[in-house]
Amino acid sequence: MGRTIAASAAPLPQTAPAVVIGGGIAGAVDAFHLARAGIAPLVLERSSQLAALTTSQAVACFRKQWDEPDYANLVIPSSTFYERFAEETGLSGADAEIGLRQQGWLFASCAPDAAARMAAFVAATRGLGVDDSEALDGDEIRWRFPWISPSVVAGAYRARDGWVSPYEVVRGLVRAADGADVRTHCAVTAILVSADGSRVVGVRTAHGDVATDTVVLAAGPFARSLAASVGVALPVEMIRHHRAMVTPQPEIPAHGPMTLDTGTGAYWRPEGGGAFLGMGQADELPGEPLDPVPADWMFPALVMDAASTVTPFWGVVAGRVSAAEVSVAAGQYTVTADGRPILGRSGIDGLWLHTGDNGWGIEGGPEAGRHLVSLVTGAVPDDAEHNPYRLDRPGVRPGAARGTTY
Numbered sequence: 001m002g003r004t005i006a007a008s009a010a011p012l013p014q015t016a017p018a019v020v021i022g023g024g025i026a027g028a029v030d031a032f033h034l035a036r037a038g039i040a041p042l043v044l045e046r047s048s049q050l051a052a053l054t055t056s057q058a059v060a061c062f063r064k065q066w067d068e069p070d071y072a073n074l075v076i077p078s079s080t081f082y083e084r085f086a087e088e089t090g091l092s093g094a095d096a097e098i099g100l101r102q103q104g105w106l107f108a109s110c111a112p113d114a115a116a117r118m119a120a121f122v123a124a125t126r127g128l129g130v131d132d133s134e135a136l137d138g139d140e141i142r143w144r145f146p147w148i149s150p151s152v153v154a155g156a157y158r159a160r161d162g163w164v165s166p167y168e169v170v171r172g173l174v175r176a177a178d179g180a181d182v183r184t185h186c187a188v189t190a191i192l193v194s195a196d197g198s199r200v201v202g203v204r205t206a207h208g209d210v211a212t213d214t215v216v217l218a219a220g221p222f223a224r225s226l227a228a229s230v231g232v233a234l235p236v237e238m239i240r241h242h243r244a245m246v247t248p249q250p251e252i253p254a255h256g257p258m259t260l261d262t263g264t265g266a267y268w269r270p271e272g273g274g275a276f277l278g279m280g281q282a283d284e285l286p287g288e289p290l291d292p293v294p295a296d297w298m299f300p301a302l303v304m305d306a307a308s309t310v311t312p313f314w315g316v317v318a319g320r321v322s323a324a325e326v327s328v329a330a331g332q333y334t335v336t337a338d339g340r341p342i343l344g345r346s347g348i349d350g351l352w353l354h355t356g357d358n359g360w361g362i363e364g365g366p367e368a369g370r371h372l373v374s375l376v377t378g379a380v381p382d383d384a385e386h387n388p389y390r391l392d393r394p395g396v397r398p399g400a401a402r403g404t405t406y
């Protein structure tokens with residue numbers, strides 16, 4: 001235990017028990033669980049550091065409040081994993097520090113039928129074993145969080161939901177992945193397959209080829225093009241999402257929860273005395289994978305305006321802050337038609353998929369990695385009965401409906 005994640009200067013090995021392509025949260029959880037299963041992987045990351053692409057842009061919230069089993073089965077154990085990060089990884093002290101803040105997650109609604117909808121949502125989460133989620137009326141919400149608007153009718157809340165520092169999580173997981181060999185500045189330029197195309201035999205990089213019979217594709221927005229290069233069609237689209245950051249302002253409560261307006265989709269949470277804000281935008285169209293992802297400087301104004309419906313102080317802050325107090329970044333969600341990730345076989349023996357994060361790769365990541373590795377090792381059969389996230393499931397192709405309320 002206690003290895004560093006500095007890029008090795010040694011020549012690339014010519015063979016590896018497994019290769020993980022990508023050093024974001026997906027690659028890190030896969031590397032961790034592979035190492036735990038006795039398969040110490042070679043992790044290849046194109047950028048100069050880990051967690052540099054989508055993972056670095058995340059608002060990085062996690063929650064147990066889900067109302068659908070296939071999601072809950074990923075996010076509930078993942079939340080527990082973050083709570084127990086030191087025990088799960090064997091790390092201690094600063095190595096186990098992941099910026100865990102359990103300040104709660106509030107879904108707030110101004111809709112006339114909010115009380116009934118929130119009660120049904122909370123009942124569903126409780127039916128899935130989340131026994132500390134709460135349905136709150138508007139007065140109860142404002143009693144706990146006095147900055148919330150009088151127009152909020154009802155909400156759902158769980159006090160132990162929260163957020164992490166995604167870079168710290170990735171760093172910790174890779175440190176805890178005993179025997180893993182991590183290389184940055186090392187793009188995979190090709191996945192190598194057998195002459196008949198039926199099985200994976202290695203990867204190609206600018207630093208040489210590595211022979212392996214196990215490749216985990218965890219390349220975030222770039223997974224689709226890498227898979228396509230060996231004839232695997234991934235039904236994923238890349239959609240840009242922004243994150244605004246506002247420097248400390250007197251109105252922002254440092255102890256406040258993650259707060260999401262179920263009407264507009266705008267959300268915010270405290271960060272370093274200031275706040276992160278985010279929102280899905282209806283006019284964002286699917287696009288090609290990007291690195292870096294350009295950001296729209298109008299976004300902070302848009303999201304503060306939207307967030308002010310539920311949290312009116314955002315209107316005050318928006319009217320006062322200077323450009324120097326606001327920054328904006330963007331990343332790409334990798335989305336599937338049914339909102340579930342793709343975990344499992346690709347159709348080429350030895351090529352495994354961890355993609356389709358749908359914007360919740362942090363909150364579901366640890367359990368997604370554990371599940372994928374249980375498929376890789378054969379501990380769990382990769383079939384319809386045991387793997388609801390498989391590539392050939394009904395509904396993963398465009399046209400399917402999403403299965404959760406929020």
Ligand SMILES: Cc1cc2nc3c(=O)[nH]c(=O)nc-3n(C[C@H](O)[C@H](O)[C@H](O)COP(=O)(O)OP(=O)(O)OC[C@H]3O[C@@H](n4cnc5c(N)ncnc54)[C@H](O)[C@@H]3O)c2cc1C
Nearest residue numbers: 022024025026046055059060061188220331360361362363
């Ligand atoms: C604004 C925003 C807010 C978000 N907020 C949340 C949140 O609150 N909670 C949550 O759960 N999720 C959130 N997400 C989503 C979360 O960030 C993603 O689900 C997650 O980071 C995806 O991780 P990944 O490892 O699959 O992809 P990435 O982080 O993109 O990692 C893929 C890696 O693969 C590397 N790579 C690509 N091609 C190659 C190659 N050929 N060779 C080698 N390496 C390669 C890339 O450089 C990259 O580092 C948010 C995302 C955004 C954009």
